[in-house]
Amino acid sequence: MKKYWAILTTRTQEDMAYRANYFIGALFRFLPLVTSIVLWYAVFKSMGGTHPKIEGMSYQNLIAYTALVYISRGVSSMPGMTRDICNDIKDGNLNRYIVRPINYSGYQIVYRLAHKLVFWLIAAVTFPVIFFLLRHDFTHQIQPEEWVAFIIALIIGFWIGMLFSLTIGLLAFWFLEISTFLYVISTIEYFLSGNLIPLNLFGPKMFEIVGKLPFSYEAFWPVLILLGKVAQHQLVSILLWGIGWVFFFLIVINILWFLGIRRYSAVGG
Amino acid sequence: MVQIKQLFRYIRVFGYMFLNCLVREMQFKINFMIRLLAESLWLFLMVAYFLIIYKHVHDIDGWTKWDMILLLGTNHFINQIFEGIFFENCIKLTDNIRQGDLDFALTKPMNSQFLVSVRYTDFASIMNAVVGLIMVVVALHKMHYVPTWSQDVMYAILILNGILIYYTFMFSFSILTFWMGRANNLFDLYYQFSTFSRYPANIYKGALRFILWYLIPMLVVANCPVDVFKRTLSGVGMIYGFIVGFLFFIMSTFFWKKGLAHYRSASS
DSSP: OOHHHHHHHHHHHHTTTTTTHEEEEEEEEHHHHHHHHHHHHHHHHHHHHSSSTTTTTTHHHHHHHHHHHHHHHHHHHOHHHHHHHHHHHTTHHHHHHHHTSSSHHHHHHHHHHHHHHHHHHHHHHHHHHHHHHHHHGGGOOOOHHHHHHHHHHHHHHHHHHHHHHHHHHGGGGSSSHHHHHHHHHHHHHHHHTTSSSGGGGGGGHHHHHHSSSSSTTHHHHHHHTTTTTSOOHHHHHHHHHHHHEEEEEEEEHHHHHHHHHHHOOOOOO | HHHHHHHHHHHHHHHHHHHHHHHHHHGGHHHHHHHHHHHHHHHHHHHHHHHHHHHTTTTTTTHHHHHHHHHHHHHHHHHHHHHHIIIIHHHHEEEEEEETTOOHTTTTSSSSHHHHSOOOOHHHHHHHHHHHHHHHHHHHHHHOOOHHHHHHHHHHHHHHHHHHHHHHHHHHHHHHHHHHSGGGGGGGEEEEEHHHHTHHHHHGHHHHHHHHISSOOOOHHHHHHHHHHOOOHHHHHHHHHHHHHHHHHHHHHHHHHHHTTOOOOEEE
């Protein structure tokens, strides 16, 4: 445990060295929120009627969704993780980790945890400001069981984001140059996790499918739970399905690692 | 006469640099094809995004589905032409300024701003611009709209203005490196800016609209050309559109000269 603690603290310090860079990024990040609010306002005004709704979502719901999605994305997104793993495999840097008494996947997980820690230290300043400005759009009184389900869904989202990135990264054992492929995958992941638009707006038939995919836990489900749009009796089955995906990826990663390490050519030495 | 001769000289030099990049790109054909597809992906997702919204609503503040496709296509075309010709050069320029590697451009008997701005062409982006153009044609066809040739010319000129606006912003950000030493983070703003320009201008209200129209004229970029086809562009709006792109370009040359005074060479 102590060795992973060492990784965590050094990585956190490394990130804090570029805190100005981090703060600029943290501020720009919210600009798309402005366009979303403007667009949804225009959409709902054009719909007419007294309380127009889209698939059960009111204007306030959609604004709250767009803002809250920053939380679940902040937990589940692993920027640069697949690329780092691919480079480690391609350039032979993996050697460093194999000869040490640590698990490479374990190392990656702790490394990303450190990133998250720094991210949330800064988010603790910026997020409350945004949520305060939008306080009138949070219309739902959140129930205790919804808080619990939200936290669990966030944790599931974190693990799915992490394990999916790890899975894709390990493909580098077989394919050496996959940077474009990574871009395609991460863009599709971004869309299907509900970052751009809530998945239930896709229409009932499409939602049947995209709501079951692992990506939906990275952004959509935690937020939908917090908006009170998930019935109580559905909470457990949704969370269990997500946990199922986590175990699925754990198995896949172990198989990939088992097969991949035998192909690994350890270039560089 | 001398000016025209000069102009042809610049076009010829641009042609050589263009061909040079094409040859390099074609050495990796498969990679080029994959990048071509990948670059269109974001556009397809944006179209999907709006198609989902339009499943629930007939129009957004007077903008129908095909109006929106027209805007998306126009914006994509402008973005991709800008990215294809200038974006990579702007990023390379920051490195060259920081490392003092600008001498190669400054010592040549040509306009240095021209050389640093268009040296490298990204063909995947240029090809992708065609996708945007196809969207524009399809949208116009679906709207049963046949533009007059004068509208076409106006549309083309306003698109050129849009590209110049993007160019000036990004080029100016690069030039800030002369003073700041490092300004890479500002390039992220490009993606944020282009988010603003791909939505209809009339959904922005109040102060935000003022800023996006006059201070950071992102609404001029794609909305003005589209308004030509929608016949909603006023005479004043059109003149403003022309002037703003031109003014921005003049500004960029001014910044370039100011910045060069701070340049420290390290490569000679």
